[in-house]
Amino acid sequence: MKILVVDDEADVQPLFLQRFRREIREHEFEFDFALSGEDALNYLHDKHSEVVLILSDINMPGMSGLELLSRIRHEYDEPPPMVMMITAYGDEENHRQAMERGANDFLTKPLDFNLLKEKLKTLSK
Amino acid sequence: MDFFYFLAAFLIIRRINKSLKFSILSPKWRTMLSTATWVIIVGYFATTFTLEDSFQHLIGSAILAGLIYYGIRERDFAPQRSYLLANAPLAIVGLINFLFQAFFDGFYDKYEQFFNYAILIAFAWIFGKWATSRKQEEELRISTERRAELESLVQERTIELQKQKDELQETLQELKTTQAQLIQSEKMASLGELTAGIAHEIQNPLNFVNNFSEVTAELIEEMEEELNKGDKEEAVAIAADIKQNLEKIMHHGKRADGIVKGMLQHSRASSNVKEPTDINKLADEYLRLAYHGLRAKDKSFNAELITHFAENLPQANLVPQDIGRVLLNLFNNAFYAVKERQKTADAEFKPKVEVTTLLKGKSLEIIVKDNGTGIPDEIKEKILQPFFTTKPTGEGTGLGLSLSYDIVVKAHSGKIDVKSKQGEGSEFKISLPV
Numbered sequence: 001m002k003i004l005v006v007d008d009e010a011d012v013q014p015l016f017l018q019r020f021r022r023e024i025r026e027h028e029f030e031f032d033f034a035l036s037g038e039d040a041l042n043y044l045h046d047k048h049s050e051v052v053l054i055l056s057d058i059n060m061p062g063m064s065g066l067e068l069l070s071r072i073r074h075e076y077d078e079p080p081p082m083v084m085m086i087t088a089y090g091d092e093e094n095h096r097q098a099m100e101r102g103a104n105d106f107l108t109k110p111l112d113f114n115l116l117k118e119k120l121k122t123l124s125k
Numbered sequence: 126m127d128f129f130y131f132l133a134a135f136l137i138i139r140r141i142n143k144s145l146k147f148s149i150l151s152p153k154w155r156t157m158l159s160t161a162t163w164v165i166i167v168g169y170f171a172t173t174f175t176l177e178d179s180f181q182h183l184i185g186s187a188i189l190a191g192l193i194y195y196g197i198r199e200r201d202f203a204p205q206r207s208y209l210l211a212n213a214p215l216a217i218v219g220l221i222n223f224l225f226q227a228f229f230d231g232f233y234d235k236y237e238q239f240f241n242y243a244i245l246i247a248f249a250w251i252f253g254k255w256a257t258s259r260k261q262e263e264e265l266r267i268s269t270e271r272r273a274e275l276e277s278l279v280q281e282r283t284i285e286l287q288k289q290k291d292e293l294q295e296t297l298q299e300l301k302t303t304q305a306q307l308i309q310s311e312k313m314a315s316l317g318e319l320t321a322g323i324a325h326e327i328q329n330p331l332n333f334v335n336n337f338s339e340v341t342a343e344l345i346e347e348m349e350e351e352l353n354k355g356d357k358e359e360a361v362a363i364a365a366d367i368k369q370n371l372e373k374i375m376h377h378g379k380r381a382d383g384i385v386k387g388m389l390q391h392s393r394a395s396s397n398v399k400e401p402t403d404i405n406k407l408a409d410e411y412l413r414l415a416y417h418g419l420r421a422k423d424k425s426f427n428a429e430l431i432t433h434f435a436e437n438l439p440q441a442n443l444v445p446q447d448i449g450r451v452l453l454n455l456f457n458n459a460f461y462a463v464k465e466r467q468k469t470a471d472a473e474f475k476p477k478v479e480v481t482t483l484l485k486g487k488s489l490e491i492i493v494k495d496n497g498t499g500i501p502d503e504i505k506e507k508i509l510q511p512f513f514t515t516k517p518t519g520e521g522t523g524l525g526l527s528l529s530y531d532i533v534v535k536a537h538s539g540k541i542d543v544k545s546k547q548g549e550g551s552e553f554k555i556s557l558p559v
Binding site: 009011018019022062064067088093097109110111113 | 347428
């Protein structure tokens, strides 16, 4: 299962790779990264069929995660990828907007990787 | 005719007596003067009724001359000196009278009338002199009085002015205190705006510290497992990851540390110490703080941040927290302007804030540009004035730009230039000498 992680902080990349070390080695998951919403759209433009799940931060300079979500829902509906939003501001407004725009899930930072792992494993089955 | 000498002598005593009346010298001379008066009166009657004519002249003029001589030499009578001298002709005429009467009897008898005239004239002379000197004295008295009056007026004015000066100085001191308080409260206000941004900025590195520590603990377990299995190669790979993670933990720990330090610096009363500063770093730091500060308040707000940082810039000698405040203020304004424009603009509008640093000749320039509402021409002149604000009451102190002006222009000998077009955006350029 290919997962695209969108976050402007580059250091989330080694974090994901190490957290899912075993799963990656066993080819259970595969991770790709984008540093901005624009990056993510470019990536999807080429490989949207491969990506099953998108994990996106909401607070990013430039295009926000919510905007990215709207674009994805608008442009890639066949097959629709799963989108999970992540934010440091776990407030009602962000949650409501994410759900309204069609997010599949809503996570708050700091990420509970064990919980995320479980969620991903249920999805991949 | 000897009557005139005694009268003149009598008048001299009287005059001296009168002039000493209210002076501290009065007790010293009182007895002597009244004795002299009596001596003169008695002397007159004694000479008139006992001596012949020529000796009357001699005694009379001698008494008068003696009195003049004594009076002139006495320092206490100095103010009367000119009056005393006015009596001298009479004494001389008296002496001449006596000489002619005693030795040229015939000549005297023939011209007696003229000798008598001479006495009268000499006597009248005294009063002529006395009148003029009185007039002069009066004038002197008036001018002395006038001067004293003026002096007291001047003194009065001086006291008044001194009082006014003291009051002004006090007011100035109060104003200075108030200004310092205002600056501090403006600082605290902007710190308040920053808190959310700072919290976010600290939360991020802290999350990394937590996440990386957690994953590192896991990695160590895994490494143990691999070692037990005998897969040395994998164990070494994991060790490399662990090392990298520890570096990341350190990096993010330092990042949080730097933010807290920056915050403390911002809140502290300015130390005014200039130090070599990396402008790019400073601008970046405050841009993020301002952005996240605003985001924390309005979560739907989003703007594109574009930085054009010139590389290899020389370090600028400045007070970092002061210039930081200036930048923070400019960024806050820029974000506010794009946010305001977004309210009325169509969906195509993309809020954008750009920061550019560059070296131009001998000055460093920091340019903060936005595509917000812009500044109408009619208020362009006013934006640097203290307490001028376009924000609703309670949202802005109106001190931001005026303090920025003070910091840049007065404290750093720099310049602030403003370019703006209503409906298109604004550009603030800070130039600082290297």
